[in-house]
Structures are given as C-alpha cells and as structure tokens.
Amino acid sequence: MNNFTFYSPTYFVFGRKTENEAGHYVKRFGGSKVLIHYGGGSAIRSRLLDRVKASLEKENIEFIELGGVKPNPRSGLVYEGIDLCRKENVDFILAVGGGSVIDSAKAIAAGVKYEGDFWDFYEGKPVTEALPVGTILTIAAAGSEGSGDSVITKEEGMLKRGAGGEALRPVFSILNPELTQTLPAYQTACGATDIMAHVFERYFTNTKEVEITDRLCEAVLLTMIKEVPRVIKDPNNYEARANIMWAGMVAHNNLVGVGREQDWSSHGIEHELSALYDVAHGAGLAVVFPAWMTYVMKHDINRFAQIAVRVWGCEMNFANPEETAKEGIERFKQFLTSIGMPITFKELGAKEEDIPLMVEKLGLGENGTMGSFVPLRAKDVEQIYRLAL
Structure with a gap:
C-alpha cells in the first residue's frame, strides 16, 4: 500500500425529508446570500425547489436562482453563474440536483473567487479557493456530493474536462433517497x-x-x-x-x-x-x-x-x-x-x-x-x- 493522506470533511445529512433542513445547514456553514443552482423542471414539478426555498426563508437567508443545467454541464451557464454571483454578492452556492448540477455549482464557486477564466482550472490549474457549496442530491451517480471533483463541457470545441481540489468538496450534502424514486x-x-x-x-x-x-x-x-x-x-x-x-x-x-x-x-x-x-x-x-x-x-x-x-x-x-x-x-x-x-x-x-x-x-x-x-x-x-x- 502507498503512503496517502485522506481528508473528507463533508457533513452528510441522510434520510427522509432531510431537504427541509437545507436552510439550517446553509446557516451553519456561514451562508447569508445563496445561489440556488438546479437543472430542469423536475425540481419545480416535484415541489422540491419550493421546500428548499421555504427552509431558507425560515432561517432568514436571502437567495437567488439559476436553473437550466443540462447533462454534461456547459461552460456558458457557468460563466452566467459567475457573473450573477458577483453582481448579487452571493457567498454560498446550493446545488439542487445530480452530478451535473453539482459540478456546475463547483465550477461557479471556483470562478467567483478567481480573476481569470474559470476554464483554467479545467486545463490543469489547481483550485485553491472557492465559495462554499452545499448539495441536495436527486440522482445517485456521480458521487460529486462527496468529492472535490467537477467535470464541465466547454461549448467552444465541445471539450469535456475535469478539475479538482479540496476547495471544491461540498461543505454539506443532503441525501434523501426518496428524491430518486421518480427517476426513469x-x-x-x-x-x-x-x-x-x-x-x-x-x-x-x-x-x-x-x-x-x-x-x-x-x-x-x-x-x-x-x-x-x-x-x-x-x-x-x-x-x-x-x-x-x-x-x-x-x-x-x-x-x-x-x-x-x-x-x-x-x-x-x-x-x-x-x-x-x-x-x-x-x-x-x-x-x-x-x-x-x-x-x-x-x-x-x-x-x-x-x-x-x-x-x-x-x-x-x-x-x-x-x-x-x-x-x-x-x-x-x-x-x-x-x-x-x-x-x-x-x-x-x-x-x-x-x-x-x-x-x-x-x-x-x-x-x-x-x-x-x-x-x-x-x-x-x-x-x-x-x-x-
């Protein structure tokens, strides 16, 4: 066996109805102005987004929204998210969805704190600083809810590349298996x-x-x-x-x-x-x-x-x-x-x-x-x- 270091600080909240505690954990981990990042209509149709918003409102936490994440998440929405977070002084990103949403949230989190092009991280530059990210998982797949990894597709040339670092590991992740029951x-x-x-x-x-x-x-x-x-x-x-x-x-x-x-x-x-x-x-x-x-x-x-x-x-x-x-x-x-x-x-x-x-x-x-x-x-x-x- 090789020498190794292992540090996995994500706080996991597992079980039924745990999405209703999102506001509590955002507050616990220092969030005061949140970007809720999500994908398509399922989070809206299932009323999951409404429950998340209610939990934030209960804790008097401000929030804005950015939906539209696609499978194989795109760089264009990441740039949009970075600009939005800077404009609105967001200090916490809450990803509501599967691996694509979480990866996109991580890319935004890294880009907000970086003066250059966030894509630099996906060409090998180490990520050393990022906004804190919390997740509410809706698809068991990518494991991004517990890792420091992110994969994004750059629309120019359709290049799919990964970035990683401990700064991208979510500070908390809410895992309710009920949220996966409607998946095809x-x-x-x-x-x-x-x-x-x-x-x-x-x-x-x-x-x-x-x-x-x-x-x-x-x-x-x-x-x-x-x-x-x-x-x-x-x-x-x-x-x-x-x-x-x-x-x-x-x-x-x-x-x-x-x-x-x-x-x-x-x-x-x-x-x-x-x-x-x-x-x-x-x-x-x-x-x-x-x-x-x-x-x-x-x-x-x-x-x-x-x-x-x-x-x-x-x-x-x-x-x-x-x-x-x-x-x-x-x-x-x-x-x-x-x-x-x-x-x-x-x-x-x-x-x-x-x-x-x-x-x-x-x-x-x-x-x-x-x-x-x-x-x-x-x-x-x-x-x-x-x-x-």
Missing part, C-alpha cells in the same frame, strides 16, 4: 453504471497488497449488483434506493481508493463520447469499460480473475485464469444489458467514422499517454473504441 429506469441504470465505473477506476491498479481497499471496492460492486435490479423492478423501494445512494458517495469520495494507484483512462475515453454525442455519462461508460477491460486484461490476468470470482461469482480456473477473467468481463456485460445499458457504439448511437476525431480531441499527440494501469497511447485508445463497435 434508464437514468437509474446510467447512475448505477457511473458508480460502478468509479470503483473500477480504483480497483484496476498496479499497487500491491491493497486487500482492504480491494474488499471495500468489491463490497460496493456487490451492493450495486444486488440493489439495481430491485429498484428497476420497484422504483419506490426506499431501502434499495438508500443503499445505492450511499454507495454512490462511498465510490467517489476516495475512501475505496486511498493508498493505491488509480487509472481513470476509461473516464477520459468516455468523455469524448458524451461530449460529441451528448449521451449520458453512465451509458458511455457502459460501452467503454468492457472494451477497455478486454484490451488491458492480459496486463494483470490475476486481478481480472480475482474480481471475476469475488464479484461476479465465477469459478476460478487455476489452470487457465485467463478464461476466468474473460468470463468475469462477459458477466459484467450481461449485467449491463440486463439493466438496460448499451454496450456497443451502435446501441449508443456513436459512429465508427468519428473515432479519429475523438482520439484527436484527447490531445495525446504521438507520444502522450493516459491512464496508469496500462498507459495508453492514441493508437491504443483507437483500438478500444473499435472494440466497442
């Missing part, structure tokens, strides 16, 4: 795939002797395998929704990733799919991850065989562990199909002729690489896209 099955499955992908990016590592985090990763994956079919069958299953919601946070606040090298190439490869086609991030990951697994499997057959046995219930073939590894990947694909996820370009709506463009937009050039489990060059990424055809 497809969105639920996309979120679940994203959660599993966050675990896979950490699980496939070159670091040795990481049994404790291996087992934590496996526990999250087994939970998803059990609970996702239950909520697709019964969207109102609160207990299954609760387990998925907490799994989403655990998968990405880095508890399961400390002390080990992490990969993250599959997320980068997928970002080009969702940037170009505006598909759900989880759906793109469902297409990319099995292809990536197939391409890099021989780098560490035993690790792939281990997850096949421990998570997918395969029998270990000691004479030929590669067969066990392949069976594990196949069972993963079967699971994705069973919950309604695409696993090919055709199912996703992606086109073979766009592969060179997506590879080029990654910016690897001739000698650049991405990922750490197996460092991938541009030609490797192209082959992974082609395996997904």
Whole structure:
C-alpha cells in the first residue's frame, strides 16, 4: 500500500425529508446570500425547489436562482453563474440536483473567487479557493456530493474536462433517497453504471497488497449488483434506493481508493463520447469499460480473475485464469444489458467514422499517454473504441 493522506470533511445529512433542513445547514456553514443552482423542471414539478426555498426563508437567508443545467454541464451557464454571483454578492452556492448540477455549482464557486477564466482550472490549474457549496442530491451517480471533483463541457470545441481540489468538496450534502424514486429506469441504470465505473477506476491498479481497499471496492460492486435490479423492478423501494445512494458517495469520495494507484483512462475515453454525442455519462461508460477491460486484461490476468470470482461469482480456473477473467468481463456485460445499458457504439448511437476525431480531441499527440494501469497511447485508445463497435 502507498503512503496517502485522506481528508473528507463533508457533513452528510441522510434520510427522509432531510431537504427541509437545507436552510439550517446553509446557516451553519456561514451562508447569508445563496445561489440556488438546479437543472430542469423536475425540481419545480416535484415541489422540491419550493421546500428548499421555504427552509431558507425560515432561517432568514436571502437567495437567488439559476436553473437550466443540462447533462454534461456547459461552460456558458457557468460563466452566467459567475457573473450573477458577483453582481448579487452571493457567498454560498446550493446545488439542487445530480452530478451535473453539482459540478456546475463547483465550477461557479471556483470562478467567483478567481480573476481569470474559470476554464483554467479545467486545463490543469489547481483550485485553491472557492465559495462554499452545499448539495441536495436527486440522482445517485456521480458521487460529486462527496468529492472535490467537477467535470464541465466547454461549448467552444465541445471539450469535456475535469478539475479538482479540496476547495471544491461540498461543505454539506443532503441525501434523501426518496428524491430518486421518480427517476426513469434508464437514468437509474446510467447512475448505477457511473458508480460502478468509479470503483473500477480504483480497483484496476498496479499497487500491491491493497486487500482492504480491494474488499471495500468489491463490497460496493456487490451492493450495486444486488440493489439495481430491485429498484428497476420497484422504483419506490426506499431501502434499495438508500443503499445505492450511499454507495454512490462511498465510490467517489476516495475512501475505496486511498493508498493505491488509480487509472481513470476509461473516464477520459468516455468523455469524448458524451461530449460529441451528448449521451449520458453512465451509458458511455457502459460501452467503454468492457472494451477497455478486454484490451488491458492480459496486463494483470490475476486481478481480472480475482474480481471475476469475488464479484461476479465465477469459478476460478487455476489452470487457465485467463478464461476466468474473460468470463468475469462477459458477466459484467450481461449485467449491463440486463439493466438496460448499451454496450456497443451502435446501441449508443456513436459512429465508427468519428473515432479519429475523438482520439484527436484527447490531445495525446504521438507520444502522450493516459491512464496508469496500462498507459495508453492514441493508437491504443483507437483500438478500444473499435472494440466497442
């Protein structure tokens, strides 16, 4: 296990009706003028926004609103939010929605405190200062409610890039599983795939002797395998929704990733799919991850065989562990199909002729690489896209 530091200060408020406490926690964490940031009409139709506003009014906290966040959140709305916060002297941002809303809120929070272009952070500049962000989660998926990460799509060139830093970690997050019960099955499955992908990016590592985090990763994956079919069958299953919601946070606040090298190439490869086609991030990951697994499997057959046995219930073939590894990947694909996820370009709506463009937009050039489990060059990424055809 590698040396590590781990600091996860987000205050979590979990359970039924907890959104009604939003005003209390905004006040507790120093907010006096709030930007409520949200997505489309669901927060309005469900009266969630009304309940949040009432909780702020109860605490005599001023607020303004900025809706319109789309999946794969855009830079244009971030710039609008930064200008609005500066004009209105906002000192706290409350994100009401899923990962896209939270990521957009984080980008605004960083941009308000920065004299330059907020996009600098998404090109590698560290985020050291930001307005405090609180969240009310409505989709279990991205884990942004417990992480210091944010992903934004720049409309000029449709570049999807990430930024991160402890300054972006929410000061509090309200998690009420009831708020996810109205999600369509497809969105639920996309979120679940994203959660599993966050675990896979950490699980496939070159670091040795990481049994404790291996087992934590496996526990999250087994939970998803059990609970996702239950909520697709019964969207109102609160207990299954609760387990998925907490799994989403655990998968990405880095508890399961400390002390080990992490990969993250599959997320980068997928970002080009969702940037170009505006598909759900989880759906793109469902297409990319099995292809990536197939391409890099021989780098560490035993690790792939281990997850096949421990998570997918395969029998270990000691004479030929590669067969066990392949069976594990196949069972993963079967699971994705069973919950309604695409696993090919055709199912996703992606086109073979766009592969060179997506590879080029990654910016690897001739000698650049991405990922750490197996460092991938541009030609490797192209082959992974082609395996997904």
